[in-house]
Amino acid sequence: MSPSPELIQPDWPVPETVRACCTTRVGGFSRERYAGFNLAGHVGDEPQNVQANRERLAGLLGLPGEPLWLSQVHGNRAIHSQQWQPGIEADACITDQPDTVCVVMTADCLPILLYHAQAGKVAAIHAGWRGLLAGIIPETLSLAGDVSSEWLVWLGPAISQAHFEVGEEVYVQFCDTNSSYEQAFHPSARRSHWLLDMTTIARLQFQEAGVTAIHGSGWCTFADTEHFYSHRRDGAAGPTGRMASLIWRTE
Structure with a gap:
């Protein structure tokens, strides 16, 4: 029997009707390079192991329905839950419907969960550096319209800044977009390379939006x-697993 999964419960001031969590790789049925609680069906893991992990997650959380899994493409498309269909390409999902589970999967990219009390909305965003540069955060807020x-x-x-090295072209693209983004970069030991802090970019973009x-x-x-799981750390050996970040609200 595999160990019980370890879940991260967000520490933020939301009401009890808002449910949210982020999984870790601990627990689960996946093996070898996916070892643990892999929830992604697109990375080459045995389908029966992924399904068993998803069923265990649903039982642990008491999910009200199947999460709205997205086909994430590192872009800036956000969708309303009413637009969802299996395989839809998007990197964020918003809903104002109770018992509708928004979810994103990550393995270094930044998962973001959101709640708007007055509108009764929740959202989940998948934000890698490409998505941040493309504007997935402002696009999601704009679509929500609140x-x-x-x-x-x-x-x-x-992935933290200490371990996330990017090339000069990434640094230039961000700083050309907004000079304030320069504070998210630190020179790397390698020439013409930089260490990027994606959480700083995300904070700046949210702050710019108010x-x-x-x-x-x-x-x-x-x-x-x-x-x-970490794609940057483990990807050289082949695909790795994914964690999931989920949010929904009850009636």
Whole structure:
């Protein structure tokens, strides 16, 4: 019998009717390079193991229905839950419907969960550097159409700046977009390379939109091999697993 999964419960001031969590790799039925609680069906893991993991997750959380799994493409498309269909390509999902589970999967990229009390909306965003550069955060807020200052935000586990080296072209693209993004970069030991802090970019983008209630972050998927999958750390050996970040509200 595999060990019980370890889940991260966001520490943020939402009512009890809002349910949210982020999984780790601990527990589950997956083996070899996917070992643990892999929830992604697109990375080459045995389908029966992924299904068993998803069923265990549903039981642990008491999910009200099947999560709205997305085909994530590192873009800036957000959808309403009413638009969802299996295989839809998007990197964020919003809903104002109770018992509708928004979810994103990550293994270094930044998972973001959101709640808007007045509108009764929740959302989940998958934000890698490409998505951040493309504007997935402002696109999601724009699609929601609510007063931005009233959003509560939680930033989940992602690769930290110390382990996320990018090329000069990434640095230039961000800084050409907004000079304030320069504070998210630190020179790497390698010439013409930079260390990028995606959580800083995310915070800046939320703040630019008027969002100030930003919680979470502090985990590093690359450094913590026990708890997290990491594409940057493990990808050279082949595909790795994915964690899931989920949010929904009850009636």
